Amino acid sequence: MELLNSILSWVMKKRIHQIELFKKYPHEVQNELLEDLIKKSAKTEYGKKYGFGTIENYDHFKNKVPIVNYEGLYPYIERLMKGEQNILWPSEIRWFAKSSGTTNARSKFIPVSQEALDDCHYKGGKDLLSIYFNNYPEAKMFSGKGLVIGGSHQLNQFDKNSNSYYGDVSAVLLKNLPWWAQMVRTPSLDIALMDEWEEKIDRMVEITSNENVTNISGVPTWMIVLIEKMLERNNASNILEIWPNLEVFFHGAVSFTPYEELFKKLIPSPTMRYMETYNASEGFFGIQDQTDSKDMLLMLDYGIFYEFIPFNELDSDNPTILTLEEVEVGKNYAILITTNAGLWRYKIGDTVTFTSVDPFRIRISGRTKHFINAFGEELIIENAEMAIAEACKKTDATIDNFTAGPMYIGDGNKGGHEWIIEFTRVPNDMDRFTKLLDEKLREVNSDYDAKRYKDIALQEPIVHVVPQHTFYNWMKSKGKLGGQHKVPRLANNREYIDQLIAFKTYG
Numbered sequence: 008m009e010l011l012n013s014i015l016s017w018v019m020k021k022r023i024h025q026i027e028l029f030k031k032y033p034h035e036v037q038n039e040l041l042e043d044l045i046k047k048s049a050k051t052e053y054g055k056k057y058g059f060g061t062i063e064n065y066d067h068f069k070n071k072v073p074i075v076n077y078e079g080l081y082p083y084i085e086r087l088m089k090g091e092q093n094i095l096w097p098s099e100i101r102w103f104a105k106s107s108g109t110t111n112a113r114s115k116f117i118p119v120s121q122e123a124l125d126d127c128h129y130k131g132g133k134d135l136l137s138i139y140f141n142n143y144p145e146a147k148m149f150s151g152k153g154l155v156i157g158g159s160h161q162l163n164q165f166d167k168n169s170n171s172y173y174g175d176v177s178a179v180l181l182k183n184l185p186w187w188a189q190m191v192r193t194p195s196l197d198i199a200l201m202d203e204w205e206e207k208i209d210r211m212v213e214i215t216s217n218e219n220v221t222n223i224s225g226v227p228t229w230m231i232v233l234i235e236k237m238l239e240r241n242n243a244s245n246i247l248e249i250w251p252n253l254e255v256f257f258h259g260a261v262s263f264t265p266y267e268e269l270f271k272k273l274i275p276s277p278t279m280r281y282m283e284t285y286n287a288s289e290g291f292f293g294i295q296d297q298t299d300s301k302d303m304l305l306m307l308d309y310g311i312f313y314e315f316i317p318f319n320e321l322d323s324d325n326p327t328i329l330t331l332e333e334v335e336v337g338k339n340y341a342i343l344i345t346t347n348a349g350l351w352r353y354k355i356g357d358t359v360t361f362t363s364v365d366p367f368r369i370r371i372s373g374r375t376k377h378f379i380n381a382f383g384e385e386l387i388i389e390n391a392e393m394a395i396a397e398a399c400k401k402t403d404a405t406i407d408n409f410t411a412g413p414m415y416i417g418d419g420n421k422g423g424h425e426w427i428i429e430f431t432r433v434p435n436d437m438d439r440f441t442k443l444l445d446e447k448l449r450e451v452n453s454d455y456d457a458k459r460y461k462d463i464a465l466q467e468p469i470v471h472v473v474p475q476h477t478f479y480n481w482m483k484s485k486g487k488l489g490g491q492h493k494v495p496r497l498a499n500n501r502e503y504i505d506q507l508i509a510f511k512t513y514g
Contacts, residue, residue, distance in 0.1 A: 021137075022133060022134055022137040023137055023138075023141050025308070026134065026137070026138075026296075026304075029306075029307040029308045030304075030366040033307050033331060033366065033367060034330075034331060034332055036307050036308055037307055037312055037313065037330070037331060038065065040307075040308065040310065040311075040312055041065065041068065041312040041345065044310070044312060044345060044346075044347060045059050045062050045068065046059075047096075047097055047347075048095075048096060048097060048349065050093070050097065051093050051094060051095060051096060051097055051349070052083075052093065052094045052095075053083065053094060053095050053349065053351060057071050057072050057073075057351075058071055065330065069328060072345075072351055072352050073352065074328070074343060074352045074354065075351065075352060075353055075354070076353070076354045076356075077115050077353075080095070080350065080351075080353065083095050083349075084103075084116055084117075084118060087100050087103075087118055088103060088116060088171070088173075090171070094349070095118065095348075095349025095350070095351070096118065096120050096122075096347070096348055096349030098120050098121055098122060099120075099121070100118045100119070100120055100171070100348070100349075101171045101172065102118075102119040102124075102171065102172055102173070102179050102183070103116040103117060103118055103119060103171070103172070103173035103179075104116070104117040104119050104173070104174070104175070104176040104179050104288035104289075105117075105173045105174055105175060105288075106175075106176065106287075106288040115288070116173055117176075117288040117289055117348070117350070118348045118349055118350075119176075119179055119348055120347060120348040120349070122310055122347040122348070123290065123310065123346065123347050123348035124179075124180075124183055126309060126310045126347060127290050127291050127309040127310050127311065127346070127347065127348075128176075128180055128286065128290070128291050129180070129184075129185070130291070130309055131284070131286060131291030131294065131306060131309060132180075132188075132291075134294060134306065135257060135282065135284060135294050138282075138294055138295075138296050138304075139255065139280075139282060142296075142297075142298050143280065143298075146254065146255070147221065147252070147254065148221045148222045148254055148255060149191055149221075150219075150221060150252070151218070151219035151220060151221035151222075151252055152191060152192060152193040152215075152218050152219060152220055152221065153191055153192045153193070153220070153221070153222040153223070153224060154192070154193055154194075154211070154215055154218075154220050154222070154223045154224070155177065155181065155192060155199065155223075155224045155225060156177070156199075156211070156224075156225035156226070156229050156230060156233060174200075176286070176287070176288040177225075178200050181196060181199055181200060182196070182200065193214065193215055193218050193220065194210070194211055194214040194215055194218075195214075198210045198211060198214060199211075204488035205483075205488065208232065208233055208236055209236070211233060212233065212236045212237050212240050213240075215237075216237065216240065216241055216249060218250075219250070219252055220250040220252075220253055221250075221252045221253060221254055221255075222253070222254065222255045222256070222257065223253065223255075223256050223257070224256070224257040224258070225258065226258070226259070226260040226261055226493070227258050227260075227261055227263055227266045227270070228261060228266070228407075228408065228493070228494070230256070230258070231266065231269065231270075231273070231407070232479065234246050234273050234274075235273075237249060238273075245272070245273060245274065245275050246273055246274050247274060247275065247276055253274060253276070253279070254276075254278065254279065254280060255279070255280040255281070255282060256270070256274075256279070256280070256281050256282075257282050257284060258281065258282070258283055258284070259283060259284040259285060259286055260287075260493060261493055262371070262388070262389075262392045263281065263283060263301075264392045264393065264395075264396045265392050265395050265396055265399070265406045265409070266406070267281075267396070268399065268400070268405050269405040269406070269407075269431055272405065282294070282295045283295040283301060283303060284303070285303055285369075285371060287355065287357070289344060289346065289348075289350060289353065289355050290309065290310075290311050290344060290346055290348075290350075291306065291309055292305065292306060292309075292311070292342075293305050293306060293369055294306060296368075300362075300368075301370070302362045302363065302368040302369065302370055303368060303369055303370070303371075304366060304367070304368055305331075305366075305367040305368065305369050307331075307367070310346060310347030311344050311345070311346050311347070312344070312345040312346075313330070313331060313342065313343070313344060314328050314329065314330060314342075314343035314344075314345075314352065315328070315329045315330075315331075315333075315334055315340035315341065315342060315343065316328060316329075316340060316341040316343065316354075317329070317338065317339075317340060318338075318339035318340060318341060318358055318387075321341055321375055328343070331364075331367060334361050334364065334367075335361065335364070336361050336362060336363065336364060337360065337361070337362075338360065338361070339358055339359075339360050339372050339387065340358060340359055340360070340361075341354060341356075341357070341358050341375050342354075342355050342357050342358070342359060343355075354375070356374050356375050356376060357371060357373075357374060357375070358371070358372045358373050358374065358375055358387065359371055359372055360372045360389070370389065371389075372387050372388065372389040373387040373388035373389055373496075373497070374388065376499075377495055377496055377497045377498065378497050378499060379411065379412065379413055379424060379497050379498070379499055380499055381413035381415065381422065381499060382413070382422050382458050382464045382465055383454060383458060383464070384452065384454050384455040384458045384464075384465065385452070385454045385455075386424070386448070386452060386454075386455055386497065387452075387497070388496045388497055390448055390451050390452045390455070391409075391411060391448075391496055391497055392496070393447060393451055394443075394444050394445075394447035394448045394451065395409060395428075395444065397443060397444075397447040398434070398440045398441075398443040398444040398447065399434070399440075401439075401443050402434035402435050402436055402439055402440045402443065403432070403434070403435050404430055404432055404433060404434040404435070404440065405430065405431040405432045406428065406429070406430055406431065407429040407430060407431045407475065407478065408428075408429045408477075408478035408494050409426060409427065409428040409429065409494075409496065410426075410427055410494055410495055410496055410497070410498070410503050410504065410507065411424055411425065411426040411427070411468075411496070411497050411498075411504070412424070412425055412497070412498045412499070412500060412501050412502070412503060412504040413425070413499065413500070413501065414469065414501075415501075421462060421464075421465070421466040422464060422465055422466070423465050423466040423467070423468060423469060424465070424468045424469070425468070425469045425471070425501075425504050426444075426468055426469065426470045426471065427470075427471045427473055427504060427507045427508070427511075428470060428471070428472055428473070429472075429473050429474070429475060429476075429477050429478050430472065430475075431475070433472065437470070437472065440470070441467065441468060441470050442467070444468060444470070445459070445467050445468055448468075471508070471511075473507070473511050474511075477507070477510070477511060478494055478507075480510075481506070481507060481510045482494065484510070
């Protein structure tokens with residue numbers, strides 16, 4: 008394994024000069040990529056419908072091709088799932104990434120082409136390792152195994168010929184990994200791809216307790232579940248007693264900020280490293296490339312062309328559409344993508360803030376549907392996570408999960424926000440926690456601060472503390488354990504708040 012570690016780390020570093028190239032020439036790379044996507048798809052059904060063969064530049068593309076959400080593309084995706092081809096993309100589509108994103112029952116099925124696998128998702132995985140070894144030349148992660156919490160996959164029941172599959176994006180990637188990547192991961196695929204989440208966690212704990220795990224990858228919330236089960240089974244106080252050579256956690260899907268302190272306790276190593284990735288069902292978008300910053304480098308040569316909508320124009324019938332040449336640091340944008348799997352000007356539902364435009368670095372700020380704006384306060388997930396982290400830090404608390412929603416004006420009540428929070432360690436002063444939460448929200452969000460002025464429109468938040476495992480059991484009751492399922496952080500209605508209050512009472 009030591010020899011393998013040396014060889015693979017050397018191979019990974021070779022990619023760095025190509026990354027430097029798109030950092031230096033971002034607009035040229037993106038324009039060339041768009042031209043290539045249009046040319047390749049000109050004879051698809053979608054390409055013929057929107058005249059791809061006559062598109063000569065970005066302005067033509069912008070004027071001819073509509074902006075769509077999932078519902079807009081679904082009729083085409085449905086036909087792909089039934090076995091038709093050359094609809095959105097010229098090469099054969101045999102895999103679909105199933106995504107719900109939240110606890111909602113409706114699932115999305117995102118087409119995954121071979122090009123998207125090779126030139127986007129796997130390229131992103133290799134670049135993650137390239138950047139890691141470039142930043143940490145002494146890394147030894149290939150001297151042991153990598154543990155990935157994957158989802159599950161199944162035969163596509165909509166295809167009468169049964170020659171295509173769908174599953175969580177992590178399962179799609181695991182199933183199609185190259186041989187060398189299978190050699191350095193654990194557990195075996197039959198366990199990693201089990202669809203019964205609780206049994207899978209138990210089996211993963213059983214198998215990997217005796218493995219030399221040097222790196223872990225997954226969603227922070229579900230990784231906590233696995234580690235806590237591991238500690239319980241092995242009667243250990245921290246994970247280093249079981250995996251002494253653990254050196255890095257590659258994480259994504261939810262913000263790491265609220266969980267940072269908890270991971271430091273679960274993995275009490277001063278040399279433990281954490282790297283964030285932005286890998287969604289629709290594509291691999293960003294990688295944390297600096298050791299002193301959590302900002303992610305926007306990856307520009309993965310077969311994805313980017314456009315952006317200013318956050319305050321999301322509900323506009325004719326919003327301003329910006330390219331990378333036009334975005335500004337510090338502003339919040341919804342992302343549009345055009346990809347090598349046939350997603351054309353597709354609204355993925357995420358919002359980002361640029362922290363740099365030379366090179367282009369981003370932070371995920373939230374979801375286009377996950378915010379609270381019942382009173383004009385425009386509270387986004389990034390605000391909430393910063394405030395939670397600050398309040399926890401100052402009250403010696405560690406958080407497990409949370410969600411928040413509006414408390415409407417009526418029956419003598421002023422408007423406000425209601426929070427449901429599950430702690431691993433409760434605050435030493437709950438009233439102070441609530442005040443600190445409120446103060447930080449006022450500091451980072453001027454609209455919220457204005458509405459809180461003298462309690463005119465918003466009163467101080469109300470915080471409910473629920474017992475440990477409440478969120479886990481709630482997700483379990485909805486059949487949403489593991490994989491890509493995530494607790495919705497914010498909602499502009501009381502759907503999740505009321506569900507959790509009822510679950511706490513009767514669950």
